[in-house]
Amino acid sequence: MQQYLAILENSWFDLHRHYQFSEPRKVFNKLIVAYSEKHRAYHTIQHLYECLVLLESVRSYLKDVNAVALALWFHDAVYDPQAKDNELKSAALFEQYLAQDLSADDIQKIKQWILATQWHEATDELDLQFLLDIDLAILAASPERFSEYEQQIQQEYVWVDPDVYSIKRKEVLAHFYQVERLYQAEYFQQNFEQRAKQNLNRILNI
Known part of the structure; x- marks a missing residue:
C-alpha cells in the first residue's frame, strides 16, 4: 500500500490546487480509509492508483481532466460486493464531501459519471468514454x-x-x-x- 500513497497524495493535492477544497486532508484521509477496507481485494488503493496513473497518460485527450480524476477518486468510494447500490452511494458521498467546493454543474456532471460506472453504457461524451475505459483497463x-x-x-x-x-x-x-x-x-x-x-x-x- 505504501508504494501507492505518494502518487495518490500528489494526485489529490493537485486537484486541491485546482478546486481549492475546504478540507483537503480530511477528505483524502477518509478516501484512503475507504479504499483500504478489509473486505476489498480488487477495489482498493491499487485499483485507484492504476486508474490515476493511466489517466495521466491520456490527459491530453480530455476536455476536463480534473473532473475525470475526481470521478475516479470517488467511483468506488463505497464498495460492498453484496450490495447493488455502490455507485449510487459513492455519488452521494462525493456530493456530501465536496458540494461546498465545486459548482453545481460540476457536482451534477461528476455524480452522473460515477453512476455511469455501474453499467458502462455507450456514450458520446468523450470524457466519460475515457473514464469508463480507464475503469475497464485492467x-x-x-x-x-x-x-x-x-x-x-x-x-x-x-x-x-x-x-x-x-x-x-x-x-x-x-x-x-x-x-x-x-x-x-x-x-x-x-x-x-x-x-x-x-x-x-x-x-x-x-
Whole structure:
C-alpha cells in the first residue's frame, strides 16, 4: 500500500490546487480509509492508483481532466460486493464531501459519471468514454496482473458458493469478450482492445 500513497497524495493535492477544497486532508484521509477496507481485494488503493496513473497518460485527450480524476477518486468510494447500490452511494458521498467546493454543474456532471460506472453504457461524451475505459483497463493488463485481478475479484466474492461463482464469473467475462467493442474511446480501441480480448479468451478457455 505504501508504494501507492505518494502518487495518490500528489494526485489529490493537485486537484486541491485546482478546486481549492475546504478540507483537503480530511477528505483524502477518509478516501484512503475507504479504499483500504478489509473486505476489498480488487477495489482498493491499487485499483485507484492504476486508474490515476493511466489517466495521466491520456490527459491530453480530455476536455476536463480534473473532473475525470475526481470521478475516479470517488467511483468506488463505497464498495460492498453484496450490495447493488455502490455507485449510487459513492455519488452521494462525493456530493456530501465536496458540494461546498465545486459548482453545481460540476457536482451534477461528476455524480452522473460515477453512476455511469455501474453499467458502462455507450456514450458520446468523450470524457466519460475515457473514464469508463480507464475503469475497464485492467482487462488489458499484463497476463500476470490479469491473473492477479481474477484472484482479487474471487476473493471479494468468497461468500458465494464456488461453483456458482465460477459460472457467474464466466458469464461476465464472456459478455466482455463477445461485445463488439469493449472500449469506447478510439485511443483504447487501438491500444487496449486486442490485449483485453486475448486475456479474456485465455481465461474463458482454461
